[in-house]
Amino acid sequence: DAGITQSPRYKITETGRQVTLMCHQTWSHSYMFWYRQDLGHGLRLIYYSAAADITDKGEVPDGYVVSRSKTENFPLTLESATRSQTSVYFCASSDPGLAGGETQYFGPGTRLLVL
Amino acid sequence: ELKVEQNPLFLSMQEGKNYTIYCNYSTTSDRLYWYRQDPGKSLESLFVLLSNGAVKQEGRLMASLDTKARLSTLHITAAVHDLSATYFCAVALPIGNQFYFGTGTSLTVIP
Numbered sequence A: 001d002a003g004i005t006q007s008p009r010y011k012i013t014e015t016g017r018q019v020t021l022m023c024h025q026t027w028s029h030s031y032m033f034w035y036r037q038d039l040g041h042g043l044r045l046i047y048y049s050a051a052a053d054i055t056d057k058g059e060v061p062d063g064y065v066v067s068r069s070k071t072e073n074f075p076l077t078l079e080s081a082t083r084s085q086t087s088v089y090f091c092a093s094s095d096p097g098l099a100g101g102e103t104q105y106f107g108p109g110t111r112l113l114v115l
Numbered sequence B: 001e002l003k004v005e006q007n008p009l010f011l012s013m014q015e016g017k018n019y020t021i022y023c024n025y026s027t028t029s030d031r032l033y034w035y036r037q038d039p040g041k042s043l044e045s046l047f048v049l050l051s052n053g054a055v056k057q058e059g060r061l062m063a064s065l066d067t068k069a070r071l072s073t074l075h076i077t078a079a080v081h082d083l084s085a086t087y088f089c090a091v092a093l094p095i096g097n098q099f100y101f102g103t104g105t106s107l108t109v110i111p
Helices: none
Strands: A004-007 A010-013 A019-025 A031-038 A042-051 A054-057 A064-066 A076-078 A087-094 A110-114 B004-007 B010-014 B019-025 B032-037 B043-049 B055-058 B061-066 B071-076 B085-092 B099-101 B105-110
Touching: A004 A087, A010 A019, A019 A031, A019 A087, A019 A110, A042 A064, A042 B085, A042 B099, B004 B085, B010 B019, B019 B032, B019 B085, B032 B071, B043 B055, B043 B061, B043 B071, B071 B085
Parallel strands: A010 A110, B010 B105
Antiparallel strands: A004 A019, A019 A076, A031 A042, A031 A087, A042 A054, A064 A076, A087 A110, B004 B019, B019 B071, B032 B043, B032 B085, B055 B061, B061 B071, B085 B099, B085 B105
C-alpha cells in the first residue's frame, strides 16, 4: 500500500534551470494538488487537478506548469527556477465522492533549494 | 478569496494543562479540516468537520465547528509532550475541492 509518493525528496538546482517534481498516488483519487510551504505562509495551493487532463490554477501558479495525462501522476515543473521558489513542496490527493468532504492525503514532500 | 486565520501562532504550555487553538475564516463554508505536522514531516489528517455544530474527539484533542461564527476550535486537554507539533486548519470552499490553510499553530508542550 504505497499511498502517495514524491520524488525527488531533496533537490538542489541553480537559478534558470528547469526542474520537475514528481507525484504518484496508488488510490485512483480523482483530485490531486500541489502546495508549497513557506514559513509564515502555511500551505499555499499552486495548481490542482480534478481528473486526468483537467487542471486549474491555485493561489500562486506563476512560474509553474502542471500536466496530468494519467490519473495517478501529477508532475509539477518549474520552467526557469528562481530563488523565491526555494520551498518545501507537497503533493496531495483526495476523492470527494458524491457527498464531498473527504480530507486530502499528503505526500512526504520535496525540499527544493534554488541557488 | 478565502482567508483563514489561526491563533495563537506559537503556543508553549505545560504538561497537564488545557488550551484552545482558534481558526477563523472569512467566507461561508461548512467544511473544515484539522491537520498535524511534526518537524520535517508531512501533514497528517486529524479531523474532518462537515456541518454546523460538528464535534469530533480523538484522545486529548477535540475539534468543533461553528459555521455561523465562521470559527473552529481545537481543544487540548491535559497536554502531553507527544502533542508537540504544528497544527493547521484548512477550509474548503462551498463548491469544489480547493483548501485554504491557516498559517499554523506551533505547539510546544513542556514537561
